[in-house]
């Protein structure tokens with residue numbers, strides 16, 4: 037008998053490929069391999085999602101590393117005859133799309149996450165092995181502080197904490213502020229619901245942030261750095277502490293770093309987990325031991341920040357990009373992304389998407405690619421409805437925005453924002469009014485209460501949304517909701533209140549019909565708002581066993597034994613117990 | 627560890643680490659296993675798998691370097707492992723539990739056979 041090359045056929049078992057494939061490819065391949073007597077040499081292996089759902093079903097021939105897409109059982113003979121028996125590639129099925137953005141067939145490109153998942157974050161030599169601290173060395177020995185700033189400016193890097201301000205420019209402003217002491221602050225407060233980018237960077241690659249802070253210190257003339265991190269991130273804190281200790285032991289922090297005379301040290305301040313403390317002025321006050329409340333800008337922290345000294349505040353992910361930019365040069369970084377947004381962005385993909393995960397894509401990647409290819413599409417084959425970017429400060433984007441290339445400016449123009457990178461996917465079962473209500477509930481809780489528009493305005497907005505969701509709203513409320521939203525946006529003191537009505541405004545813009553349905557037709561089209569639900573008893577199915585009536589916690593069901601029961605809609609609290617208990621499928625929802 | 631006093635010293639330290647790693651690979655433990663252990667990985671059960679590997683591999687006479695890393699990005703398929711065996715590209719496995727870890731040792735590490743649950747690498751890295 038012939039012996040053939042040992043191979044594996046990896047078959048994607050992601051849900052999308054699974055749904056697209058009309059047949060069971062695994063069984064089909066297995067039986068064909070048997071027919072050809074190849075089952076000894078070629079194994080069929082189930083694989084997790086390939087992230088190429090739009091061209092599925094996908095398979096990979098291992099170890100040749102050839103990828104075939106849109107494979108059906110009709111293609112199996114050809115694959116076996118050509119590829120497995122004759123080492124010829126089946127060209128017509130080959131997946132060979134190269135994406136301009138990443139320059140490869142992969143959609144993700146890791147810069148900020150370049151070491152996450154590869155090195156042991158608690159072992160400094162792992163980082164040094166991967167060229168760690170070389171960028172700091174390069175800055176200290178080859179560049180003047182101004183040259184470092186010029187390099188960062190030329191790279192086009194913009195702040196990843198949400199604002200998208202030019203990082204190089206911020207460094208320049210801080211460097212030009214005269215003072216006897218300056219500070220570098222790393223904002224690791226990360227309070228957006230659903231966001232975990234910064235935590236992942238600190239847990240996976242803390243040294244890249246430490247190195248970048250030292251580079252920033254050199255550029256702006258600061259000797260002290262502080263990481264402001266929420267106490268709810270115990271593992272990130274632990275790994276950061278270990279990394280700081282090791283960096284000090286190796287002389288990469290402290291006095292006379294690398295024999296250049298440059299001094300820099302980093303300490304940690306713990307935040308109590310208030311969302312507003314992510315706002316840079318509130319963060320600084322919290323570090324000073326004052327209440328975590330924002331103050332009016334200007335003065336900007338770059339001029340007068342921590343203890344009244346010039347302070348450069350940057351986000352964790354912003355910092356994580358810096359060593360890569362210095363090592364590979366600003367030209368390389370500026371070649372990635374769109375005209376005005378360079379590099380990549382890390383997103384925390386969450387919600388109703390198959391592959392929840394941490395993804396990093398070049399700026400300019402479309403929402404469709406992120407949601408359908410990397411995210412593997414919508415869970416349970418449901419229909420995509422909207423995606424919330426920018427967390428509680430952002431807005432929702434819909435079907436018509438799916439082919440929008442993601443960058444700071446396009447998202448802003450579409451009525452949302454980049455934010456820090458949370459991306460929550462919603463499907464047809466999600467009610468947009470409820471979604472806005474959820475975010476407003478969050479803002480009401482997190483508002484520091486210093487300014488009236490945010491403290492009182494958001495509270496009123498939240499109440500109106502509850503009213504609408506509880507089937508008590510009117511068309512007039514919609515007018516009020518819109519007006520008050522604009523007022524809160526225009527008059528709040530800090531970014532929290534200036535953006536908190538965005539989830540309302542953008543859902544009203546994109547899903548006004550849904551709001552109208554709530555107040556006019558008394559319906560929640562998505563079926564999520566419980567107040568609109570009505571439980572009924574079917575006359576055909578009910579046999580009058582009385583089980584529902586006995587189990588109803590509010591005695592809303594009446595009826596004699598062996599007679600059809602009825603539910604008193606006024607008393608019913610829509611708990612659904614009757615439906616659960618009924619053995620005859622007699623209870624239904626409208 | 628003595629303090630690194632110059633950029634030259636940093637460079638030679640890096641080379642030393644890289645050479646040692648190469649040597650370890652060829653002589654001491656040709657197999658490297660990474661376990662994604664960010665908060666989310668640990669919450670999904672990565673720690674018992676890490677401990678299992680550390681305990682079982684020596685018992686089964688396999689010289690491997692098992693280490694923890696941060697998030698690999700495949701949150702939906704946690705816990706995840708990446709395994710490098712000689713003369714092969716690293717392979718990532720998802721949805722690993724103790725049974726799967728045992729199967730990976732017996733089939734993949736010992737015999738080089740792939741087992742179900744592979745995650746094809748879906749990104750490129752700027753290095």
Ligand SMILES: Cc1cc2nc3c(=O)[nH]c(=O)nc-3n(C[C@H](O)[C@H](O)[C@H](O)COP(=O)(O)O)c2cc1C
Nearest residue numbers: 195196197223226227314315316350351354531532
């Ligand atoms: C309410 C509010 C919350 C914020 N939360 C964060 C946060 O968690 N992390 C962060 O980096 N920036 C946050 N910011 C933005 C910061 O004020 C600041 O712009 C940022 O840290 C600057 O860093 P960057 O230029 O690197 O983005 C927040 C802003 C506002 C208004």
